[in-house]
Amino acid sequence: MTDLTRLPAAELAAKIHAREVTAVEVTQAHLDRIAEVDGLVHAFLHVDAEGALATARAVDADLAEGREPASALAGVPLALKDVLTTKDMPTTCGSRTLENWVPPYDATVTRRLRRAGVVILGKTNMDEFAMGSSTENSAFGPTRNPWDPERIPGGSGGGSSASLAAFEAPLAIGTDTGGSIRQPGAVTGTVGVKPTYGGVSRYGLVAFSSSLDQAGPCARTVLDAALLHEVIAGHDPLDSTSIDAPVPPVVAAAREGASGDLSGVRVGYVREFAGEHYQRGVLGSFERALGQLREQGAEVVEVSCPNFAYALPAYYLIAPSECSSNLARFDAMRYGLRVADDGEHSAEEVMSASREAGFGPEVKRRIMLGTYALSSGYYDAYYGSAQKVRTLISRDFAAAFERVDVLVSPTTPTTAFRIGERVDDPLAMYYADLCTIPANLAGNAAMSVPSGLSDDDGLPVGLQIMAPALADERLYRVGAAYETVRGPLLDRVPELKGVSV
């Protein structure tokens, strides 16, 4: 019998809807795989076997009674990043502060997944409050990269991407504030998409940086990502920043791209994304990808986005500023960790002690950075200047998109680094998001699609594709086309069963 955990979501859905396999069998296969390998990988913080099987049974019952499947993905399992609220599972955001917190409400993404009959297996590990690029900042221990358990799976959504590469789930949801979907996708050899800002509701997404956060699909194929994109995207009246426009035709674009033909598509590569911070093998993989795109008929040209050089510093002012305010609510008064509540301490002291105990060092660092950047007398120099950079970056994008349909770059300057390698060097860690941050600052759409393995270390490399806001379908057309020439990849992930570290 086929190993159900190896199949893409589209094929699983086809088999389930044709009643060749049941959703329960598919779900059980993934739960079994989680039981086998997650002790090593640690992609999940919480697995809800009963809830998953109940959803699967409901899908099977619907199909047995001859009803149409609730969606193209009904019955397919999924791993949900632990930053989206779920009323039947804890939502910890990888933080001690929210350990065991079960929200009283579902995020809009969660609700849409449930409505679509998608089977939620559990909640995935992440850097605390999505702050990090390695998942080492999780209060509950790091996630390991299935390609090499000594290495990081990227972050903040390392759990979601690792679950895909480890065949624990065919689909996952991530959130991307500065690259937290795309960078883990790149270093695990999986697909990750940051939709246009406002394309997917943020309601129930525990905020890190409100003006940058965006939930999106993670999968092993571009088509699977497109199918998931359609399930979760669309206007939500509960999110004021949600776009009130039809969802871009991403599934149709992915199917169109599968022809492999890119004739007439103009592709720009960003001149500024190269240099000292880039690993040789990553640049080599990127060069190969450009050649393949040319062969597929794309017109490939160089473009310059000079202000992208300021993206990283601008991001590290805006994101911490917003986070300092967003995380202020964790004050031990209404929910979450509370310490020193012994009748001897004031509310203010209990709050301070609880925040001290509940937040990890990276979260504290960013709260302090942001508090400083917003403080009176510094606002204009820091937050104000960063907002101006943001405008300049948007202009760079706008100018580039007058010449080309999509921009491409390496997703991340290096392949997966070793666990522990950068924990004491925050700046080195921040460089992991060098190429992904501009799309967050400008709010446009971007994807990471695997571009094979790096020549120098044999680890996965990601090709980043960027499209204008509201033109998410271009990512899928180009990504799916590129996928046809890249060749298979994930069957080279080492066997994880029985491995220990």
Next chain:
Amino acid sequence: MTAVAELMDYAEVVERFDPVLGLEVHVELSTRTKMFCGCANLFGGKPNTHVCPTCLGLPGALPVMNGRAVESAIRIGLALNCEIAEWCRFARKNYFYPDMPKNFQTSQYDEPIAFDGHLDVVLDDGEVVRVGIERAHMEEDTGKSLHVGGATGRIHGAEHSLLDYNRAGVPLIEIVTKPITGTGERAPEVARAYVTALRDLLRAMDVSDVRMDQGSLRCDANVSLMRKGASEFGTRTETKNVNSLRSVERAVRYEMTRQAAVLAGGGTVKQETRHFQEADGTTSSGRTKETAEDYRYFPEPDLVPVAPSREWVEQLRATLPELPWERRKRIQQEWNLTDEELRDLINTGAADLVAATVDAGAEPGEARSWWVQYLTQQANAREVELADLPITPAQVARVIELVKSGELTNKLAREVVQGVLAGEGGPDEVVDRRGLKVVSDDSALLAAVDEALAAQPDVAEKIRGGKVQAAGAIVGAVMKATKGQADAKRVRELILERVGG
């Protein structure tokens, strides 16, 4: 106990100093739902029953603007002769306090919806003072803390605190005056007249309950003094907890005499928040902040900018009701009042109430006499504003109607009004419950007349002898016997009929 502050004689204060006022008024809008969520906007209610993830500030929850609140804000701005911003944003005001669920207040900072207006205020003697309006901006209310166990009800000395978030997220408009200068000895009066005028205006617009006693209209009074002839403002204090119109006047006056004494003694006024003490009319120092509060304002990323079209603004302008001062001008003409009569009406706060009573069908003279005389006495006895008496103009009109139709005597009517004020229901209900209908049944009256005549045969004899005025004693006896529920005129007729016949 704090030391009793030294005060300067008021006459001396105004001889040596010029007061400068700044009034900040917070108005709770009476929208059906809260500012950023669908929870009911109701005063009171069981604690924490009108709450949801958004107004509790739960992780992941997002605000959505209440369009009605924006509409009210614009209308208020227009009524205050303000400019309406073509584009404005909300901002986050960051500070920690347990009654504020997100630990930031969603407010407006440097981009208020309305700015640069004025309100003309009429003083008791008819003098008109134009008060400049700096701005009117939108924000959300906080929850309420109840400090239990202390002597003062304030946080110091309390054993524990209870939090009620029903009020959290209720829409507020904050109206800030420009510095009010040049009012001299009339400053306290101007302060009171301004808040009164604002209250009347907001009531006429039907945008708020404007109940100072319930906190739906709250005033903070900024007061400073400068020496006669000086051109720079002195240091100001901000007095909070000013919960009635009378308190506004008292608080300003008290601060003037206190600050003058400090300055005259060679001291400096400390910039601080002070609390008004209703009981003795003094103000006391709030907790001194060791460092200046830095609210780290920045634009609220969870909300989109508000950009009211000029068409919409003009439509809203057309919905403004007849403003109270316009109405007063009109009623003076229509009711043929002298300036003095009109002033009495205004000084008692009765003008709008009388007008509303007339609108409800009463004759102007009757309506005026009820409000200016009997009801003003009742308000004074209860130490509340006339408008805060628990009786509506429509109910007063009904009482007047019952008198006119002969169903109540004037004496009974006052008793009915007492019943309404005591919360026994509307006039008709009180009449029923207390059995206050005029006894118009002649047979019942005749029995009482016969009894009275029999009891005072000498008086009966006098009447028979032609001394008609002697009938008064019998009328009195009958009225006593019927507990005043008889129509005295009819009783007299019956007596004369009986004796004469």
